[in-house]
Amino acid sequence: MKIVIIGAGAMGSLFGGRLAQAGEEVWLLDVWEEHVAAIRAHGLTLVDTAAETSIRLNATTQADAVGQADLVIIFVKAYATQAAARTAAGLLGPATTVLTLQNGLGNAETLAKVLGAERVAVGTTAMGATLLGPGRIKCGGHGPTHIGSFSGGATPRLHDIATIFTRAGIPTVVDNNANALVWGKLIINVGINAITALTGIPNGQVMANAETRELVRLAVAEAEAVARASGISLPAADYFDQVAAVAQATRDNRSSMLQDVTHRRRTEIDAINGAIVAAGQRLGIPTPVNETLTLLVKTLEKTYLV
Structure with a gap:
């Protein structure tokens, strides 16, 4: 082929x-x-x-x-x-x-x-x-x-x-169920990418610290609520556990967003955490943690993108 x-x-x-x-x-x-x-x-x-x-x-x-x-x-x-x-x-x-x-x-x-x-x-x-x-x-x-x-x-x-x-x-x-596939991956990215980009830690450390683990839990819960309000039949019942499994499986990996920040490139924050914020606004669902993560990553981008 x-x-x-x-x-x-x-x-x-x-x-x-x-x-x-x-x-x-x-x-x-x-x-x-x-x-x-x-x-x-x-x-x-x-x-x-x-x-x-x-x-x-x-x-x-x-x-x-x-x-x-x-x-x-x-x-x-x-x-x-x-x-x-x-x-x-x-x-x-x-x-x-x-x-x-x-x-x-x-x-x-x-x-x-x-x-x-x-x-x-x-x-x-x-x-x-x-x-x-x-x-x-x-x-x-x-x-x-x-x-x-x-x-x-x-x-x-x-x-x-x-x-x-x-x-x-x-x-x-x-x-x-292709649409559910995309949403499922999105929720996992919501739980890993922005947090690693802001902290500089590899995937495996996201769930190792109480503070980042709580950020994952809150961000993922918002994303799950937005997905279900959008009519998506999610393939997993608990995405916090899914994020933990992916973080462990890729424990030595640096997320794509962290790589972007390290190399001073534009990130995909608008299509990941920012997409949850935008959908939440349309549906009337609060997404304060994802909004904060999005704003922080965009602020970080502005320190090197001119």
């Missing part, structure tokens, strides 16, 4: 590397020229507890160089989804599937408007990775990946994709 990954940061590179190792034709498409150049010259280096592995795969900054894809995976930040959708439009063949594994709300809707809902699949992943530098990533936690059709239901193509992912060491299942 020819797979194009738009957004070759930590997670995009992790998926690309694993899929290339499994024998798939993989293209990493990213605007970071130094990263692309390093991969083209030396391969992508995956660092894990066992060893460092160099993987050869295609990498480019130019979408025109790629051609039509069987599968396009979107891994850009939520605020770049519109641009990624336009790029993906140039990669479509007759049966191309476009899969978003991004954080936050609204990404699938943006892709569907540009590409057509029938092409779009959504998913979540508990895999983890940290970008070490150009051409180098560190593998973080391991966990399941769930994918589903944006339009609902499960198609043979999705099952084929799940099989390919699983064979590549990315255990994947097809789920019929």
